[in-house]
Amino acid sequence: MRGTNTYLGSIGTTIFSVMSALANEHRSINLGQGFPDTEGPADVIQAAADALKDSRNQYPPMPGVPELRQAVAASNRRFYGLDVDWAKEVTVTSGATEAIIASLMAVVDPGDEVVLIEPLYDTYVPAVRLLGAIPRIVCLTPPLWDLPRAELAAAFGPKTKAILFNSPMNPTGKVFTADELGFIAGLVERHDTYAICDEVYEHLIFDGLPHIPLMALPGMRQRTMRIGSAGKTFSLTGWKVGYVTAAAALTPLIQKAHQNLTFTTAPNLQRAVAMGLAKDDAYFASLSDGLQARRNQLADGLASIGFGVLPAQGTYFITTDFTPLGFKGDDVAFCRHITQHAGVTAIPVSAFYDGPDAPRHYARFAFCKREEILAEAIARLKRHFGT
Numbered sequence: 488m489r490g491t492n493t494y495l496g497s498i499g500t501t502i503f504s505v506m507s508a509l510a511n512e513h514r515s516i517n518l519g520q521g522f523p524d525t526e527g528p529a530d531v532i533q534a535a536a537d538a539l540k541d542s543r544n545q546y547p548p549m550p551g552v553p554e555l556r557q558a559v560a561a562s563n564r565r566f567y568g569l570d571v572d573w574a575k576e577v578t579v580t581s582g583a584t585e586a587i588i589a590s591l592m593a594v595v596d597p598g599d600e601v602v603l604i605e606p607l608y609d610t611y612v613p614a615v616r617l618l619g620a621i622p623r624i625v626c627l628t629p630p631l632w633d634l635p636r637a638e639l640a641a642a643f644g645p646k647t648k649a650i651l652f653n654s655p656m657n658p659t660g661k662v663f664t665a666d667e668l669g670f671i672a673g674l675v676e677r678h679d680t681y682a683i684c685d686e687v688y689e690h691l692i693f694d695g696l697p698h699i700p701l702m703a704l705p706g707m708r709q710r711t712m713r714i715g716s717a718g719k720t721f722s723l724t725g726w727k728v729g730y731v732t733a734a735a736a737l738t739p740l741i742q743k744a745h746q747n748l749t750f751t752t753a754p755n756l757q758r759a760v761a762m763g764l765a766k767d768d769a770y771f772a773s774l775s776d777g778l779q780a781r782r783n784q785l786a787d788g789l790a791s792i793g794f795g796v797l798p799a800q801g802t803y804f805i806t807t808d809f810t811p812l813g814f815k816g817d818d819v820a821f822c823r824h825i826t827q828h829a830g831v832t833a834i835p836v837s838a839f840y841d842g843p844d845a846p847r848h849y850a851r852f853a854f855c856k857r858e859e860i861l862a863e864a865i866a867r868l869k870r871h872f873g874t
């Protein structure tokens with residue numbers, strides 16, 4: 488038989504599926520793959536159910552239903568003061584995952600370089616490589632994950648077409664500061680490149696920190712593709728409704744990528760998300776307040792067991808250093824061990840690295856779970872480690 492795709496043949500199944508399967512097998516509490524264990528807002532779910540029954544179940548418009556594109560434009564204005572033309576600058580995709588690939592497709596040719604920041608979300612490197620582009624990876628150093636500015640500047644060169652990064656950042660929980668974003672904007676402008684901004688956790692930020700889209704910085708409006716996800720904003724990760732805001736010159740290219748990837752996204756879900764984005768400020772405040780309380784609960788619990796707990800300013804995730812527990816083995820072994828023997832599952836942080844320099848002593852725990860589930864997970868780990 489002829490050979491198949493070399494790159495896909497060389498990569499494994501995503502760590503999220505692997506660890507969820509292991510969690511199911513061992514009936515452990517799954518703090519691995521990031522999904523809430525409660526339903527999203529009842530009115531948004533009801534709107535999707537109602538929308539199934541009113542005879543709009545055929546192909547919706549390729550760029551997304553007008554209601555949702557208008558709602559995305561309105562929320563750009565409401566939260567960030569961005570003036571967005573819904574008809575020319577918004578595309579709805581089947582999840583942020585598709586939005587990331589479509590945005591890369593819109594600007595990248597084979598042989599172009601794309602700057603990425605490690606640790607990175609697991610679809611970034613495959614997406615870049617499958618387009619024949621070359622990842623140029625810059626590594627953040629724990630525990631503070633500060634931006635190594637000289638290395639980042641050195642990663643930009645004549646072949647750089649784009650930077651793709653994530654803030655708030657999975658798995659670190661880092662929220663890029665205004666100063667760091669200003670530095671990135673300077674590089675993007677100086678090297679005449681694009682920025683693909685994965686902002687799926689834009690509404691999951693704690694301690695009163697603001698979310699600053701790179702797009703809102705001077706000079707960035709025409710160069711930035713800003714990506715959001717209804718899965719995260721409404722705690723409905725299975726819905727896979729994403730959206731990209733980009734300048735009118737870029738949007739037709741994003742839409743041509745989308746038309747060749749999935750073409751459209753379920754219309755009832757789109758209409759329900761439109762309704763959700765118009766929810767009042769209290770909804771968005773309670774989303775982040777509720778998660779912040781659970782971050783605190785899990786962080787305190789893990790610290791009391793002896794984990795080194797790194798700060799998490801946003802997302803669903805806490806990174807922990809398990810060295811103080813005396814475990815002999817790397818992060819993959821640790822996450823398997825606690826799944827099998829403590830009944831709690833986490834994700835090895837080395838899975839968020841492409842290169843050989845991954846740290847091997849961190850585990851990521853998700854705190855987007857009910858209070859009693861987090862309490863039980865902490866109790867199980869306490870029992871297991873005898874602390």
Ligand code: PMP
Binds near residue numbers: 727
């Ligand atoms: N980017 C990051 C950083 C994520 O954590 C996720 C998680 N699912 C996604 C993108 C994908 O979002 P979606 O489920 O909307 O495709």
Ligand code: GLN
Binds near residue numbers: 501519520657
């Ligand atoms: N974003 C989720 C996480 O980081 C996983 C999404 C997926 O399973 N593809 O846990």
